[in-house]
Amino acid sequence: MITDPEPLPVAYEDVEAAATRLRGVAVCTPLIENDVLNELTGGRVLVKAEPLQRTGSFKFRGAYNAIAQTEARAVVAFSSGNHAQGVAAAARLLGRKATIIMPADAPRLKLDNTRALGAEVILYDRFGENREAIGARVSEETGAELIRPYDDPRVMAGQGTIGLEIVAQAAARDLRPDAAIVCCGGGGLIAGTSTALTRQVPGIEVFSAEPEAFDDTARSLQAGERLANPPGRVSICDALMSPEPGLLTFQVNRRLLKGGLTASEDAVRSAMRFAFSALKVTVEPGGAIALAALMSGAFDAKGRVVAVVLSGGNVDPGTFAAILAGD
């Protein structure tokens, strides 16, 4: 007797429903093909440019899809920055109050933008305080619903709309991706995206991309169980410094991903410079990790059609200028 596999926390139909909710609200970001990148890799690389998304990263998609489905009049979120802006923008569009708990050392641009979107910001110490505890307290005190950055099926489904768009935009050019490389912090983006991609393109190979110091998903995929990163590590990829794979996201990613890639900090800087000079897109360090993995040779694109997600572009001008200068 053949048994169906255990159902995953997010289903393909959830991603389709999210796409309906997001129509006319989220930006269908461009899928960029670049002659230089194709020549460098020997493949056809399709770059999904989520920095051009509302709030400058993919996080708006999941936040909006989650908040659109709750009755709560107020929401709270903890985030290093991009989820913060996504929740703030989505809450404002949907007429809800947003409180955001952010690390005190988050990039200034992300703090400023979150406040500019009308959210109340509470700062915490990334190394000394527990953001989940603060979130729970705000939630208890104000009745706000906690919108988790990745371990929420509604959030995963929203992020997964990127996968639907990639397939449709590639098809419009008579292309079908053989593989996809997607950045991975907690794993919500790649969980949703792989849900869409593996259903629409049977046989596609989806790889996570992580900083070398935060390779928890790569190691967890190999081990078949969730492994944490050693505490105290840092990376220029501020958006990808998650302690370990999400509980729900890893259920999806363990089933759907082909494997995990990593890239060095230098490869990330180099990919950011390439995105600036060749693609003309502002990419933040965490947003460049998939491109960095591809360009540094962690993945062989020769003769293949490869989708690469640039996930966000919220980087301080000073940081960006230093990286352009080669620092």
Add this chain to the structure above:
Amino acid sequence: MITDPEPLPVAYEDVEAAATRLRGVAVCTPLIENDVLNELTGGRVLVKAEPLQRTGSFKFRGAYNAIAQTEARAVVAFSSGNHAQGVAAAARLLGRKATIIMPADAPRLKLDNTRALGAEVILYDRFGENREAIGARVSEETGAELIRPYDDPRVMAGQGTIGLEIVAQAAARDLRPDAAIVCCGGGGLIAGTSTALTRQVPGIEVFSAEPEAFDDTARSLQAGERLANPPGRVSICDALMSPEPGLLTFQVNRRLLKGGLTASEDAVRSAMRFAFSALKVTVEPGGAIALAALMSGAFDAKGRVVAVVLSGGNVDPGTFAAILAGD
């Protein structure tokens, strides 16, 4: 008796034919709407992001449309950089040899990219040598056809496909532009774009945007005749340092434009920073002039739908880093 106006050097039908030639070759660049920009201006601003075009600027469109219509096996062009890359890339795609005459002080990125596209580059002194004479000599010696950067109906028609795309992309969001602001050096981009826009959107107001020190088109529109810029001036907008309006382009622009706007060098830098931090698009100084004119208040967008063309993004990392740092 009512007489038809004298026919212009480029017709709407030429732009439509160019769009057919460019289909699947040029990128249909995104039309970006940004919440922050809308709030700042009080209008709905639709930003056409040509830095994401092949070779990083709109110039590819006109170059390809021209070279596709010639029998010549070789082409030659003079250009501060973007037309150079456009011609080089188009010639390579169409199997022709390209020789490009570039000023020795052109941005390093533009020189390098032009050579990387397989073109032969001849450098000249912007202030001491006549680029047209050099072009004529190469043409005579090699039989190459000179592809002019703007005073060529085929080039204007190619650039005009931007206007067709703006209207179609706006219509997909149920919008119709009331006005458009387009950068202007020799005037080819705005001649073609206004040809498309004024035909498809009767009553639309199209404005040129120029650096304060190179406001020849603004002054010429007021005077009703071509006026030159005083010699020896410079601008950070290297792509817009034309001596005077083109002969053919001004025939079109005099008839179709509503007026000419200008922006200061500081406004250009500020617009580049905004494009970096909010739009996430790399824009070169000349490419930012229309956005600079809008954001510095030269045009009142309140309550209107305004299309703004970002024309190119080929800027050296060092220059860009200095501008990000506020220098």
